[in-house]
Amino acid sequence: MRQRKFWGWGFADEGASEAEVGMLAGLAAQRFGVDSLGVVPPPAPEEISLGRPRVQVPASLAGIVTADHHARLVHALGRSFPDQVKPFLRDFTTAPDLVAFPRDEADIAALMDWAGAQDVALIPFGGGSSVVGGVTPPGDRAALSLDMGRLDRIREIDRTSRAALIEGGMFGPALEAGLKPHGLTLRHFPQSFEFSTLGGWIVTRSGGHYATGPTHIEEFVEAVTLVTPAGRIETRRLPASGAGPDTNRWVAGSEGAFGILASAWMRLQDIPKQRLGTSIAFDGFHRGAEAIREIVQAGFQPANCRLIDAGEALATFAGDGSADLLVLGFESAGAPLDALMAGALEICRAHGGRFAPPKASSTGGQREGAAGAWRNAFLRAPYYREVLVARGVMVDTFETAITWDRFDDFVDTVKARVRDAILRVTGRPGQVTCRLTHVYADGAAPYFTFYGLGRGDLADLIGQWQVVKQAASDALIELGGTITHHHAVGRDHAAHYAREVPGLAVAALQAVKRRLDPKGIMNPGVLLPG
């Protein structure tokens, strides 16, 4: 098995190529008007010393629990911006005391019993790709990271209903590989797909790659099994029900605060066979957004409908920076797409959009043009970030959703506030770009990327980022957005989550937590106050 990189994205043997590193370093220096950028090398495991575990497990659990140095390093951090800086600072102070690899629900229950008796924090760990501190141990308390990697099987496939019972620790690629021989797909492709798990997707309400239609993971959940310290909740397989508040829906988004997502029955789809796509250039982001609003309100459901502002189009090689681009695509397993594309393009044309004739392709093929360039940048982005962070560049993303009536002002104001914060804290102009990742009849989900060159050395960078992040989060909440559309709450968004969601609604969830996790061992401080 390939080893995971303990200080960055993906596998230990994977990263940006030398050519990519040269290009990124050159572009960054040019953008910030400096000759070159100093580089901090990544850490080696032996550079890090971790304290001895504060707790030990009894013999009955010894077979599934380890205090191995590398395992503790891998489970110390998620993939937020601070989580990417800390390894370069050799800061692994959040490393768990122990790491467990349960084989089944019985192991999970036994670990919970032990943790409850010993007052040890249990940190559910799927792929570890959280960008919001969702898998980071609390640090000030004995903690065990509960890695779900061994619960990684498809247990049953119901071809008739197109559903499968899948264990929570299964990663995206294995899951799709297991379904493919049956002609089925979950068709859920978050950016973290390769390094995230079904259980992680469900408890964080993951957003899929597709812009419209069913794309959020909770829409595909037919039933769940949640193991909590107070016992087990297994919901019934049903296509729909009106019997009280939907259990599946409050398990979705619980972020490990109530228990562990052991398995779920998931609704599947036939593998799409055809795709029809093009990209449309607009003079102005808001004109493009207006076209999108009409498209979705008319009932079209494009699989891809990604509006990329001119700055982001330039940065991702999707465009030359002279226009805002809409990457538009329809997919189906059989139904014809031409009329749909023609209808959507008609709307784009009315809003001044310019486009080449759409191209049909099979869904297995590579994408060309702007869509292909953008997609490549999208998949390489996590690797690029570690290159930039090593050179003192602050680079991060945040995302939200807002109704259409507020959309234009909202996007402009958020960008301006974050740009101001970068200038203020780094003393140098930065860049803030925006794209739309998901669109709805009543609003859209803008996704922002920001860059700035940190002032001082790497040790100061997290503090500077905190100022910018605070400005961004304040703007989202004050201007009526949500603190997260699909990145989740974790630790990093907990304060703003409490400003977004009514206090009494949070209190209701705390009452649920006290019932299911009376000793407060489950992911303390994530989502709800610890």
Add this chain to the structure above:
Amino acid sequence: MRQRKFWGWGFADEGASEAEVGMLAGLAAQRFGVDSLGVVPPPAPEEISLGRPRVQVPASLAGIVTADHHARLVHALGRSFPDQVKPFLRDFTTAPDLVAFPRDEADIAALMDWAGAQDVALIPFGGGSSVVGGVTPPGDRAALSLDMGRLDRIREIDRTSRAALIEGGMFGPALEAGLKPHGLTLRHFPQSFEFSTLGGWIVTRSGGHYATGPTHIEEFVEAVTLVTPAGRIETRRLPASGAGPDTNRWVAGSEGAFGILASAWMRLQDIPKQRLGTSIAFDGFHRGAEAIREIVQAGFQPANCRLIDAGEALATFAGDGSADLLVLGFESAGAPLDALMAGALEICRAHGGRFAPPKASSTGGQREGAAGAWRNAFLRAPYYREVLVARGVMVDTFETAITWDRFDDFVDTVKARVRDAILRVTGRPGQVTCRLTHVYADGAAPYFTFYGLGRGDLADLIGQWQVVKQAASDALIELGGTITHHHAVGRDHAAHYAREVPGLAVAALQAVKRRLDPKGIMNPGVLLPG
């Protein structure tokens, strides 16, 4: 304002016509092989004596609270089968002590404060159309029925995002009339449409008329305001969010156990302009169901997709009883429908379906043929029931949902068990028919109607019904279905709800209730144990 009928469906001046009564009585006598059926006349208000109210409100609430005899009668019962028999027995023992008509949220909060201090049960009352005992006061405890009829306005319309802020007490017809001048519709048409409210729909997770696509009321909820005894929960208007478990989703289905749905921002649609429909005859219900499964799994989303078994087709004048009928229709506000209908009919043909060419119509027009006949019977059914009940006929419906892998056996076994129960308890064969109201890629929602001629006089009928209802509910739960797809839990389904939903999930909801309703005054015994 027209007065509501206190002993049956709808307005006091509305009911089955003399011709309809004659036809129904004749058909029933024929079906059960008797010469004629005795008739119990409906009650007059002055026949009923109610005890004096056990509680009184202070002067500050006197303006919005009444102990009026007719008001107490109207709020004594919902529209379940026993609720339809009891008036003929002159049994209004569940009448509330008082009825309140709050004007705004402040009135609701004041009523809650008073009820908490006096230990009075508060029963939220929208249209009173619950068929599961959801609005029935507990009887053994002082109770105030809180009628939402004065919170009946559209407060704001956001044309850009296509959303409106609507008060919880607004009835279906007024709501649609208020949206129509803006070219908008909520497009939610449950059978109770005329006599049910937005707030009632949301807290019972109402199912709309449409068979596929967004049809459940919770999919149209953008934000809610819930007034609880512990305070107010107002969620943020958002097209989507990934911030923790979705508050809107656990308010949906709370059935008044947590608080009162004061208002909601609802997602709207453009009014559909065109419809294309036909009906398809199948030799066998399961062949029709198989065609439907293929249609929805291929991604078609027909607005109507209602499979009616041969017996129900006969009973509703939609067919001659020789074949099972699928009423199939597509609707849109602009996008072409021909290709969709052709694709769906191709699948029907492959399963042996026979059909006339589809007919296009404007959505405002009357429907013809099987669809029109069925629709008329559907809308008249509640009025017909009171005619039959007065003649000692047991007639009721129940509904559920099940995944496709179990579908065939499930429908057959449920029908057989209910038929057996009717024969056993009434000593005479009855009838059980089935239709599909909603269909999904992973399953469907079968809706059953049953008839039997009660043995003995009307006073025995509720007991006989209970035996049949118990057999039906046991079958649904034991065979893997849900106790309700869209009728809700109320009091009547509470025991089977507790068998369907895992105990720990129910316990979590009870923890929420204790936090929001610490004195246990909100609709006690509905959904959760009192």
